[in-house]
Amino acid sequence: MTTAILVSEVGPRDGLQSIAALMPLESKMAWVKAEAAAGVREIEVGSFVPAKLLPQLADTASLVQYALTIPGLTVAVLVPNLHGAQAALRAGAHKITIPLSASETHSLRNVRRTHAQMLEEVRAIAQLIRAMPPQRRPVLEGGLSTAFGCTLEGHVPSMKVIELAEALMRCGCDEVGLSDTTGYANPAQIKSLVREVQSAVGAAAVHSLHLHNTRGLGLANVLAGIEAGITTFDGSLGGLGGCPFAPGASGNIVTEDLVFMLEAMGLDTGIDLPRLLEVRSILRDSLPDEPLYGFTPAAGLPLGYTAAGGTA
Secondary structure, three states, rough: OOEEOOOEHHHHHHHHHHHOOOOHHHHHHHHHHHHHHHHOOOOEEEEOOOOOOOOOOOHHHHHHHOOOOOOEEEEEOHHHHHHHHHHHHHOOOOEEEEEEEEHHHHHHHOOOOHHHHHHHHHHHHHHHEEEEEEOHHEEEEEEOOOOOOOOOOEOOOOOHHHHHHHHHHHHHEEEEEEEEOOOOOOOOHHHHHHHHHHHHHHHOOEEEEOEOOOOOOOHHHHHHHHHHHOEEEEEEEEOOOOOOOOOOEEEEEEEHHHHHHHHHHHOEEEHHHHHHOHHHHHHHHHOOOOOOOOOOHHHOOOOEEEEEEEEO
């Protein structure tokens, strides 16, 4: 089992896109700054989508520009298409994720494109990135949404996920991330699908999971992912988020609970958990009507807690 795990914060994108309230840019900046100061090394700060669709993320370009001033922080964004990728490249994001739903029904609902159309978008984005100077090229991740099941289609065959992962890599992605968009996955399924996709496209290209806790299996699925060789996990502060285009897809993994479990197991996230817990005050102040989740914040840290080693 690896000893170093990257926890990628996705709350400013996946969390905020799923709620009606608009968080002011100043509060988002404070959130990003505070999490980075707590040791979070990668934050997905937003998505380049039309403001009329997701007004919560209309200030993504400004937030990217601010986040780029924070030393050591990988600034990630999600883009739905080539147009969004062009905006992300102009802004200077370090990592770009484009979602490709394994469920074509969800793809049509989420980005209004078929699999074939989305792969064309990916190919065009990859060509655009390859034309850039090497030192300026962002990482291009193909995010396979609904990889473990879909509220619109139900079961998603593993062969479809593998087929799309291979297609994404052929189109020019640097890596493929697997997403349990709807919270359907169980630990056995996580291990099986991760290993199958790694076998198809190479373990180095499959090292991240985006998991939800919709049915209470989020952290169990993290452990299964670690055992399968995954080293990057997405989390959302306070458990904010879901997918507005997948009915019932609530419950992003709570970043605070994720970090506690990993550190208590002796795995190194590089995150100062007490400082991370303090960041919740920014969300409480700017989103007073939004419920925040998490067992660790509610219970507090165990007596004698020490980072990357559990309790003394």
